[in-house]
Amino acid sequence: MVESTEENTQAKIVVPEEHTMVSLLGSGDELLRTVERSFDSDIHVRGNEITVSGTPEETRLVVRLIEELLELVKNGTQITPDAINRTLGMLRSSTVEERPADVFTADILSARGRTIRPKTLNQKHYTDVIDQNTVVFGIGPAGTGKTYLAMAKAVKALQNKEVNRIILTRPAVEAGERLGYLPGSLYEKIDPYLRPLTDALHDMLEPESITKLMSSGTIEVAPLAYMRGRTLNDSFIILDEAQNTSAEQMKMFLTRLGFGSKIVVTGDVTQIDLPGGQVSGLRTIEHILSGIDDIGFCRLTSSDVVRHKLVSAIVDAYGRYDNG
Numbered sequence: 001m002v003e004s005t006e007e008n009t010q011a012k013i014v015v016p017e018e019h020t021m022v023s024l025l026g027s028g029d030e031l032l033r034t035v036e037r038s039f040d041s042d043i044h045v046r047g048n049e050i051t052v053s054g055t056p057e058e059t060r061l062v063v064r065l066i067e068e069l070l071e072l073v074k075n076g077t078q079i080t081p082d083a084i085n086r087t088l089g090m091l092r093s094s095t096v097e098e099r100p101a102d103v104f105t106a107d108i109l110s111a112r113g114r115t116i117r118p119k120t121l122n123q124k125h126y127t128d129v130i131d132q133n134t135v136v137f138g139i140g141p142a143g144t145g146k147t148y149l150a151m152a153k154a155v156k157a158l159q160n161k162e163v164n165r166i167i168l169t170r171p172a173v174e175a176g177e178r179l180g181y182l183p184g185s186l187y188e189k190i191d192p193y194l195r196p197l198t199d200a201l202h203d204m205l206e207p208e209s210i211t212k213l214m215s216s217g218t219i220e221v222a223p224l225a226y227m228r229g230r231t232l233n234d235s236f237i238i239l240d241e242a243q244n245t246s247a248e249q250m251k252m253f254l255t256r257l258g259f260g261s262k263i264v265v266t267g268d269v270t271q272i273d274l275p276g277g278q279v280s281g282l283r284t285i286e287h288i289l290s291g292i293d294d295i296g297f298c299r300l301t302s303s304d305v306v307r308h309k310l311v312s313a314i315v316d317a318y319g320r321y322d323n324g
Helices: 021-025 027-037 056-074 081-092 100-104 121-132 146-159 186-204 207-215 247-254 281-289 309-322
Strands: 002-004 009-014 042-046 049-054 109-111 114-116 135-139 165-170 219-223 235-239 262-267 295-299
Touching (some): 027 081, 056 081, 109 146, 121 135, 135 281, 146 262, 247 281
Parallel strands (some): 135 262, 135 295, 165 235
Antiparallel strands (some): 042 049, 109 114
């Protein structure tokens, strides 16, 4: 119900009885406080009714926000302050046509008692680009879910028998270190570079099944150098940290593509660790491959960071510094 005057509008929202107010407003009204801090409107709760009073434009926005949050609750999504802020950001953007609830409830993979979903519009776009293309480049700063979402897509494709194996690879170049200077056997030298990939796998599969799948070769985790000379058929292949590939390595990797396979390349062109001023293969690839059908590019930004909110602020601060 909406009542309006020239300067003020009042709207009343009745929350369906099947939804508890705690799931919508949070314990101790924590989530309600988050909503209130985002608006100048007066928001009052009585029983299962929420009354909003304010300018017509802002009142409509509060109502839309609550409707989206109710839809998220209906779909079993836990409401958090971060979810409220991201939903509100989408509603305030004049360029966003999709409903936030549709974005945030787009299931990619259900595993180990949790559901992996996009947390931003760009992340949803990224997963759509993966679905629609054979070769995809996901470029963006740390914490934007580039590799994690690609791995969830890979596990889902394996479960659906769309591919026969998953291949995860990254160049063995990190912050100036080289394999030869690390202690231990070859496996022990390689393990630190591949650990982030295996850590993500443990979020998506049971540990015992990972061991079996890796032993059988269904899941392979290996340095980029191990890809040379191979043709990879019926595989979902992820190249992580691709900013640390040379142009020659990038060409070598992309030409491993075989029939029935999909490639996702992820990286952050602001964190290049190549020695001697080498040009990153990821930095030049869009100029080389743009316009080719079945190859997709998706750029994520600091607004897509889903780690601690300070990570987004740090990414933005470095961006300002690098731009002078």
